[in-house]
Amino acid sequence: MAGHLLNRQGKSCVLVVCMGAILAGCQSSQVAPRAESIRISNDIFVQPIAEGVWVHTTYYNLPEYGRCPANGLVVVDGQEALLIDLPWTDEQTAALFDWIARSQGAAVKTVVPTHFHQDCMGGLAEAHRRKATSYALDKTIEIARQQHLPVPQIPYHYRTMVRGGGTVALATYYGAGHTTDNVVAWLPKQGILFGGCLIKSLDAQSLGNTKDGDLAAYPTTLRKVQVAYRHAKIVVPGHGDWGSPELIEHTLKLCFPKDSNP
Numbered sequence: 629m630a631g632h633l634l635n636r637q638g639k640s641c642v643l644v645v646c647m648g649a650i651l652a653g654c655q656s657s658q659v660a661p662r663a664e665s666i667r668i669s670n671d672i673f674v675q676p677i678a679e680g681v682w683v684h685t686t687y688y689n690l691p692e693y694g695r696c697p698a699n700g701l702v703v704v705d706g707q708e709a710l711l712i713d714l715p716w717t718d719e720q721t722a723a724l725f726d727w728i729a730r731s732q733g734a735a736v737k738t739v740v741p742t743h744f745h746q747d748c749m750g751g752l753a754e755a756h757r758r759k760a761t762s763y764a765l766d767k768t769i770e771i772a773r774q775q776h777l778p779v780p781q782i783p784y785h786y787r788t789m790v791r792g793g794g795t796v797a798l799a800t801y802y803g804a805g806h807t808t809d810n811v812v813a814w815l816p817k818q819g820i821l822f823g824g825c826l827i828k829s830l831d832a833q834s835l836g837n838t839k840d841g842d843l844a845a846y847p848t849t850l851r852k853v854q855v856a857y858r859h860a861k862i863v864v865p866g867h868g869d870w871g872s873p874e875l876i877e878h879t880l881k882l883c884f885p886k887d888s889n890p
């Protein structure tokens with residue numbers, strides 16, 4: 629029965645996420661006015677959110693759920709770029725690398741997948757072919773090996789600091805939630821937190837797919853993230869629209885649904 633409930637929640641969440649992405653363009657923002665989204669292809673978009681920082685959003689058809697968007701970050705400093713999460717596929721990853729080279733004159737040197745799912749590291753093999761170095765939590769590497777996925781190259785246990793040019797990003801593991809290996813990435817100079825799939829957008833009405841996660845640990849993990857990044861200027865979720873640290877509070881509330889059968 630629990631399995632059935634999780635499936636139902638997963639399905640409704642993904643649908644909400646997809647609807648949210650469609651509606652996002654019409655909603656007025658409480659944060660700063662948004663820059664225009666740049667279309668790289670039918671399924672790849674980038675939107676600037678700070679100097680040298682873009683959210684990349686790529687779409688993929690999941691057999692059970694339909695067309696779903698997923699977010700990551702592009703950080704460019706000089707001739708070097710850093711990616712937090714990769715697109716779903718090798719092809720999308722190639723197109724994103726090409727856009728960064730063409731429009732920014734920068735090469736992606738470093739990629740940091742925030743957990744093992746396809747919306748974070750589906751394009752890892754292509755990133756390696758293009759000579760980017762990948763960093764991942766030791767647990768992510770272990771799961772990738774077990775599941776015969778492309779394996780990230782450099783492990784870390786709790787936290788790692790990576791650079792794109794002179795710009796620093798910190799990836800930190802605060803505990804299990806969406807998955808047992810999910811980390812968040814922090815850009816200290818810009819005050820941007822990439823929460824990944826651990827953090828839900830404000831229009832998400834459930835925690836979504838937690839079959840690889842830990843519902844008991846989820847709120848504890850979120851509270852640690854909340855304390856660490858209460859002053860973040862922008863919080864970017866794995867799917868849907870970004871905003872303030874309110875997204876963390878919203879996700880916490882989703883851990884304690886009042887009534888799953890209203």
Ligand SMILES: [Zn+2]
Nearest residue numbers: 743745806825
């Ligand atoms: Zn995931």
Ligand SMILES: [Zn+2]
Nearest residue numbers: 747825866867
């Ligand atoms: Zn996800």
